[in-house]
Amino acid sequence: MAKLISKYICQQCGYESTKWMGKCPDCGTWNSFVESVVETKSGSKNKRSGSVVITPQNLTEVKLSKTPRTSTKISELDRVLGGGIVNGQVTLIAGEPGIGKSTILLQVADNMGKILYVSGEESATQIKLRAERLGIKSKDIQLMESTDIDSIVETAESIKSDLGLLIVDSIQTVSTSDLTGLAGSVGQVRESAFRLVKFAKANGIPVIVVGHVTKQGSVAGPSVLAHIVDTVVWFEGDKNLQYRLLRAMKNRFGSTDEVGIFTMEEKGLMCVEETSKMFLSDERKNVAGSVTTSIMEGTRPILIEVQSLVVTSKLAFPKRVAQGVDSKRIELILAILQRRAGIPVGDYDVYVNVVGGIVVKDPSADLAIALSVASSYFDKPVSKNTVAVGEVDLLGDIRPIRGIEKIVKDAKRQGFSNIVSNTDFKYLTDAIKALLL
Numbered sequence: 152m153a154k155l156i157s158k159y160i161c162q163q164c165g166y167e168s169t170k171w172m173g174k175c176p177d178c179g180t181w182n183s184f185v186e187s188v189v190e191t192k193s194g195s196k197n198k199r200s201g202s203v204v205i206t207p208q209n210l211t212e213v214k215l216s217k218t219p220r221t222s223t224k225i226s227e228l229d230r231v232l233g234g235g236i237v238n239g240q241v242t243l244i245a246g247e248p249g250i251g252k253s254t255i256l257l258q259v260a261d262n263m264g265k266i267l268y269v270s271g272e273e274s275a276t277q278i279k280l281r282a283e284r285l286g287i288k289s290k291d292i293q294l295m296e297s298t299d300i301d302s303i304v305e306t307a308e309s310i311k312s313d314l315g316l317l318i319v320d321s322i323q324t325v326s327t328s329d330l331t332g333l334a335g336s337v338g339q340v341r342e343s344a345f346r347l348v349k350f351a352k353a354n355g356i357p358v359i360v361v362g363h364v365t366k367q368g369s370v371a372g373p374s375v376l377a378h379i380v381d382t383v384v385w386f387e388g389d390k391n392l393q394y395r396l397l398r399a400m401k402n403r404f405g406s407t408d409e410v411g412i413f414t415m416e417e418k419g420l421m422c423v424e425e426t427s428k429m430f431l432s433d434e435r436k437n438v439a440g441s442v443t444t445s446i447m448e449g450t451r452p453i454l455i456e457v458q459s460l461v462v463t464s465k466l467a468f469p470k471r472v473a474q475g476v477d478s479k480r481i482e483l484i485l486a487i488l489q490r491r492a493g494i495p496v497g498d499y500d501v502y503v504n505v506v507g508g509i510v511v512k513d514p515s516a517d518l519a520i521a522l523s524v525a526s527s528y529f530d531k532p533v534s535k536n537t538v539a540v541g542e543v544d545l546l547g548d549i550r551p552i553r554g555i556e557k558i559v560k561d562a563k564r565q566g567f568s569n570i571v572s573n574t575d576f577k578y579l580t581d582a583i584k585a586l587l588l
Contacts, residue, residue, distance in 0.1 A: 159184040186338035224262035227422040233405020238355040245362040246386030264315035265291040271298040271324030300343040321361035389508035409449035430455040430507035440527035444519030447554040456506040459523035464500040475505025491547030515552040517543040537569040
């Protein structure tokens with residue numbers, strides 16, 4: 152008869168022990184043991200039996216069928232997920248505290264039939280208060296206060312016939328008595344996630360779990376957690392500002408290129424269908440250091456404003472401060488400006504900010520950043536009707552970018568008459584001379 156036992160397994164070589172060891176006696180790795188659940192049969196010592204030979208299938212003979220999806224009735228979330236939630240899909244949603252994870256989950260629960268909402272952090276009263284504030288009136292949301300993953304799965308199994316979605320908030324608070332580690336430990340998080348995935352796949356019921364984040368901005372717990380689930384979606388943005396961005400970092404049932412954009416209102420997260428001027432100042436002014444650019448987020452362009460301030464430094468090592476863009480990218484662009492364009496920014500403090508709290512990773516913003524810094528240095532504004540897009544390489548060349556046709560069309564639709572890109576200037580120095588000198 153099969154039974155479950157707890158063992159410590161080395162994550163490097165697989166060595167098993169009944170107790171935790173600081174150093175693996177087999178491979179010599181330190182702190183590599185993780186508590187895990189092992190299934191055995193009485194009278195045997197982990198011998199594998201009953202293996203079945205499976206006939207492989209030719210790839211050309213595999214039949215494709217359209218994956219049925221259930222809409223969350225939240226258009227921006229559906230966009231990120233690839234059209235909706237797939238039966239049996241396990242989704243991990245992560246983000247900073249207060250960014251809107253619990254809010255959007257309650258909004259999803261209000262739209263998807265019978266829901267089992269499991270909370271390991273908040274009481275039912277706290278969830279009810281948030282639901283009242285959001286105006287959620289669904290009578291099909293079942294609340295459960297529990298941190299026992301086995302109890303959660305058993306409860307979900309008992310009502311699976313008409314269960315539309317299982318929500319667990321959060322994966323770091325649940326645990327199983329089969330392991331001795333505390334909730335949130337590597338072994339507990341991994342085993343709890345495995346049991347939720349097993350339930351979802353066996354019954355075709357989608358599961359959404361909430362994940363905490365560390366100070367470094369990554370999902371707390373083992374990295375294997377992201378590999379276990381089907382989809383990982385991430386909330387971005389400053390919780391003190393209005394806008395939120397939702398990205399898919401991993402998606403087995405869709406693309407990871409799309410981004411969902413929301414505004415945090417009194418009634419919860421509202422979808423932003425029209426992104427025009429969302430991250431721009433309310434009134435565009437001809438001010439030195441401000442340049443508008445456009446980045447592709449999935450299949451749609453988004454206009455953003457880049458602001459720079461260049462001031463004389465009184466320090467031996469001038470300051471380089473960047474918000475909304477990688478500081479290393481700023482260092483690279485400043486080096487190009489000094490070496491290729493002859494602008495001596497090495498003696499100045501440089502501050503670069505992307506308005507609206509959005510984080511820019513697209514290299515198509517390079518040209519706008521460079522022009523913004525140059526504009527502040529010369530104290531000459533770039534025309535407010537200008538949108539600059541293009542990647543700048545180490546040689547000072549302006550390289551073409553993807554989706555330029557969509558960017559140009561969208562920018563002109565929104566009143567920008569001058570689009571500066573690789574088609575207008577081949578070199579950064581030429582763009583600076585034409586626009587600022």
